[in-house]
Amino acid sequence: MPIGKKEAFSIQLMQLVDAALVWAAFWLADAFRAPVRELLGQTATDAAGLAEMTWVLYLAVPFTPLVLEFLGFYRRPRSKHFFQAVTQLIRALMVMVLLIGLLAIFAKLGEASRLVLGIGGLWIFVLLLIRDRMLHAHLLKRGVREDLKERVLMAGSDEEIDEFLDELEPEIRESFSVKGRFDVAEGKVDELYAILKKASIERVIFTAGETGFAKVAKCVEACELQGVEAWIAASFMRTQVARPTFDLMGDRPMLVLRSTPELSWELAMKAVFDRLVGVLIIMLTLPLWIFAWVGIKLSSPGAPVMFSQKRAGRYGQPFQMWKFRTMVPNAEALLEKIKKEHGNQMDGPVFKLDRDPRIFRFGALLRKLSIDELPQLINVVRGEMSLVGPRPLPLYEVEAFRKSAHRRRLSVKPGITCIWQAGGRNTITSFDEWVEMDLTYIDNWSFWLDMKILLKTVPAVLFGWGAK
Incomplete structure (x- = not known):
């Protein structure tokens, strides 16, 4: 079989x-x-x-x-x-x-x-x-547990979807959670974009055998732009980024179009490496955790030592990211005021300011030494982040993406360090350039590439290259 x-x-x-x-x-x-x-x-x-x-x-x-x-x-x-x-x-x-x-x-x-x-x-x-x-x-x-199942969108007519699901073995059908249905023939591509974004879809299964080739191709392009796997029980089609492969779902042959790293031993090695190295770094840097904890308590008393914020994880799934607090307690409430008074050095939805007045003095030192990033290792050990990957953005910044292609950077786990951080950290001011570098990383990913980025990150952190 x-x-x-x-x-x-x-x-x-x-x-x-x-x-x-x-x-x-x-x-x-x-x-x-x-x-x-x-x-x-x-x-x-x-x-x-x-x-x-x-x-x-x-x-x-x-x-x-x-x-x-x-x-x-x-x-x-x-x-x-x-x-x-x-x-x-x-x-x-x-x-x-x-x-x-x-x-x-x-x-x-x-x-x-x-x-x-x-x-x-x-x-x-x-x-x-x-x-x-x-x-x-x-x-x-x-x-x-629904939260542990793969989030799937079925695309096709109700009759085609029902027939497809009925033919699947229960063990396969129950391994994913169908978050919705999209009628390829009647629905608009913009509606598909919205569903993929709202439900943090990981895979779209196309069963639209009776639908025109051109309409299915546009829907596949929507998946391709956002880095979502497209599994097609239909004819072969040309793609720009996604790599076409054949796979099986039960006994049903499927054409799969991937624009993200495919499941492999390299990817499994990355997951194991992340957790093992994450635990090791936490153990080795415990004195720095104590140093940061005491320093924040003394220099900015009356507020939590740790800062947590909802960030967009893989496919936009929210998770709670942790850092040592380096800003005043009401920093997020002051964001709009800071933008009006000091502007934004980064174009697009991401905010960046070299001398952000919300950062207190000891917090600036933690940022200079990158000690503030250490609690993210907890997210790495929990499997929410990786050591290397696109930086996780706040949910409100992800909501402000102007281009659907920008969401493809969400198709892999976010990381503590990435290509642009290892190369010069805070020198980039163009969000499009930032995303382009992230997509280059995704399209050319290998375990060896992660190792090279980590090796470049070490001197960047030790010597504070580009840190502000």
Whole structure:
């Protein structure tokens, strides 16, 4: 049965986890061998330990997940019941016992401890079953919580949409939240823009098989401009930025047009790297957190040390961003007054002023040293931000975007640093140039590009290049 790229990626990830669990199971078996022998009253030396039978690991670690995949262990984890998982695990272990036994007899690969094999088999069964049931419970929780589901817009006639959804397996259909329907034939493209923006749509599924090619192309362009994935059950079309690929939704072939980085091991590595490095930096910079906390309390008493504000995350989804407070307590209330009296150095919806009078003296020092940005690492660890990505903007600035293409910078997670910050930080005054640099980053993203930006950011922070 064919599978989609997202499901294939998930299966590969689970296989890697299970391979590690198989290794851990044999390590535990070797550690428990002596206590079990004593419990059984055995005094004779058992056969070779794990160190002398590494060939078992070379066989069991990679091949156990492959046998499990052949038996369908990784398919439909949300709907798979307990006894089905137990049966698949027992069958897989029987196959592996047969393979190890045959190799031990005919290939004469060395003596194997039956105690290690027996205890290892039990640990494999327990660990893999626990992993499977934890994933099952997690997916059930995601299926109940609307806020954890992917936000999807269905585009087509009601009849086409109903037919498409009816043909989807329940496990797939319940993995996303349909935030609305858009009639491609009757609706206007401006209405589609509004829906994508209002509902923070992540994917649009086009089922408009009877609609004219030109009308569908305009709707796809609207998705392309805002960085929203377009999944099309229709004919192929030309695009300027989005990369066309084929994928599957259930058994239905789909044409996908992406203008954002595609799901890959690189992207998964970025997510893991963000969280691990985020935690590490928080631990290493704890003295700076204390320094900022005490300094703000002394220099600007009577107000919170931390500043939080609703910012636009991926696809415009709001999240609470944290920083050390560097401005007077009523800074946001004074914004319009400051704009009238001092103007705005940045054209477009974003406000920027080199010597903002709302910043108190110690706050200016925190900004100069970029210490005020440290609490955003909490957002990184929570998965709301990345170390590298377009800077998150306040919701009111996002609402003021003049061009729909500007919203495509929202198609990836916002970051603490980005290309323009690493290159000179606060020297840019054109919002269009700022967005252009962000889109260049999105279109050319790679894990290595993130590393280069981070390496450039370190001297920019240490020497205060462009910081004001």
